[in-house]
Amino acid sequence: MSSTTPHVLDSFTEVFFEDLFMAEGDTSASEVQLAAVAELKDAALTQDRTGPIVELFAELARIHGEQGLTPEQLGLTREELVTLADKHAKLDEHGVTVGGRVGKALPIVAEAKSRITDYLERHAVEAPSGIEAWERIQENQARIKRVLGMTDEDWNSYSGQLRHAVEDVDALASIIDLPAKAVEEVRRVTQTYRMRLTPYYASLILPNRSNDPVLLQAVPTAEMIDNAGVEIPPVAADHSPARLIDQFYPRVVTIKATNMCAMYCTHCLRIAHIGAKDRIYSKEAYGEALDYIRGNPEIRDVLVTGGDAFVLPNSMLEWLLGELDSIEHVRMKRLGTRIPVTTPQRVDGALLDILEASNERKPVRVVTQINTAQEITPVSKAAFKAISGRVMAVMNQAVLLKGINDTKVKMWKLCETIQESYVRPYYVFNCSYRNPQFTHLRVPVATGQEIIESMYGNISGDAIPRYIATAGGKIPLHKTNLLGRKDGNLRMQKPWNEERVMYPDADPGEYARQDFGFARYRVDTEK
Numbered sequence: 001m002s003s004t005t006p007h008v009l010d011s012f013t014e015v016f017f018e019d020l021f022m023a024e025g026d027t028s029a030s031e032v033q034l035a036a037v038a039e040l041k042d043a044a045l046t047q048d049r050t051g052p053i054v055e056l057f058a059e060l061a062r063i064h065g066e067q068g069l070t071p072e073q074l075g076l077t078r079e080e081l082v083t084l085a086d087k088h089a090k091l092d093e094h095g096v097t098v099g100g101r102v103g104k105a106l107p108i109v110a111e112a113k114s115r116i117t118d119y120l121e122r123h124a125v126e127a128p129s130g131i132e133a134w135e136r137i138q139e140n141q142a143r144i145k146r147v148l149g150m151t152d153e154d155w156n157s158y159s160g161q162l163r164h165a166v167e168d169v170d171a172l173a174s175i176i177d178l179p180a181k182a183v184e185e186v187r188r189v190t191q192t193y194r195m196r197l198t199p200y201y202a203s204l205i206l207p208n209r210s211n212d213p214v215l216l217q218a219v220p221t222a223e224m225i226d227n228a229g230v231e232i233p234p235v236a237a238d239h240s241p242a243r244l245i246d247q248f249y250p251r252v253v254t255i256k257a258t259n260m261c262a263m264y265c266t267h268c269l270r271i272a273h274i275g276a277k278d279r280i281y282s283k284e285a286y287g288e289a290l291d292y293i294r295g296n297p298e299i300r301d302v303l304v305t306g307g308d309a310f311v312l313p314n315s316m317l318e319w320l321l322g323e324l325d326s327i328e329h330v331r332m333k334r335l336g337t338r339i340p341v342t343t344p345q346r347v348d349g350a351l352l353d354i355l356e357a358s359n360e361r362k363p364v365r366v367v368t369q370i371n372t373a374q375e376i377t378p379v380s381k382a383a384f385k386a387i388s389g390r391v392m393a394v395m396n397q398a399v400l401l402k403g404i405n406d407t408k409v410k411m412w413k414l415c416e417t418i419q420e421s422y423v424r425p426y427y428v429f430n431c432s433y434r435n436p437q438f439t440h441l442r443v444p445v446a447t448g449q450e451i452i453e454s455m456y457g458n459i460s461g462d463a464i465p466r467y468i469a470t471a472g473g474k475i476p477l478h479k480t481n482l483l484g485r486k487d488g489n490l491r492m493q494k495p496w497n498e499e500r501v502m503y504p505d506a507d508p509g510e511y512a513r514q515d516f517g518f519a520r521y522r523v524d525t526e527k
């Protein structure tokens, strides 16, 4: 376009110019300002790039906003600016105008950035991932190996990790620093509830934090027996139509294939089924479960869980997946496991080959449970990467737990960290009301809603999990499913059949208490 051709500005640039040329106040530009603007103008005129033009206009807008100076007072004519605006629109592949970019897009981006500043400033301290804390974890590992007399071979093998698993409080106290009162309370509670941490998982506990999120998940506290209330078994007889089978939905069933786990969680929904005694199930039991699936042709998706599906020996896992693959109407399988988090040494070539072979026949998804970014280390990340390369998807089902992931910063960090570790955030469960053993870890439904809703527009859409209450099936805690509230109970509606249920919310007084878990025994020296 020649310099005599009239330029037509788009509406964004018209508005932007109107604002820029509106004189405000009677200050004048300093020599320094004039020189700086002249330099920007020269770069904008001589370079065939949009960047210098944007820089010039952004600087003009900044000075105008702060001092009310017009471009003319800074040594630029309107015609020069129109020429530069025209040059910008021509250079940009999508014809974005300088008014759109500087007047609209950059302020929108600045506002968006301001929404995450707080998170970016706090996450590494408030919710360090196991990758960020790796140096401290490695120091823990060296100490634990030495105390437990483990060789490198022991440490790096699944069998070595299980052989040296920490199952009593004296062994625990020898590898992590626990106040004497806490040791006595753990001794008392472990007479009723089982404790087992693999040495690897114990190494993730960071020192000097009374309620470390890994410690809280793995080591039972006295509240498990002292909390008031009566346990309501989560999966009662009325949801088990056949041996080893649970069924809530027409096309999905669960096979509870084992009652064993590599570690036992203090918030376990299946606390009634696991823990007391490891049990190997008979082939007859599996046979009856498979017969039920064979006899119900509407079933298309089978979840193999436990306990933990990866506790099954390879030969058993291979056989079970093969049997499921041979049933024509079974189209998908899921495996529920926390082992890549608690004992990633289990994930070796033989296991990966079994997963891949079954996935080749029909899709396999691995469903795991990671509750805090601290559980993701370079080792567990490598395990998840390897699994995700062999199956259809690896998905996470977190549980919302007080002190572990019940803030925006902690939950955002969890979801972003697992996504970067090849795991898709899938569900966040409100911690069950059925077990008094973990009342002290429950979080009010509304707190979870605020946390999950804070993610929209701020982190990647596929890093945002669905927030779920388990109340005879999984009820999404969207506002449309919540009908009301009475006496601390939420009235909810199952979206699939409109059945109404009462869901006891977390007790607000209990949630406000800060002296829970191990915080009752010592004061933090590190936050």
Ligand code: SF4
Pocket: 260, 261, 263, 264, 265, 267, 268, 269, 270, 271, 274, 306, 307, 308, 338, 369
């Ligand atoms: S791994 Fe799962 S089944 Fe096992 S104790 Fe933890 S929550 Fe329960």
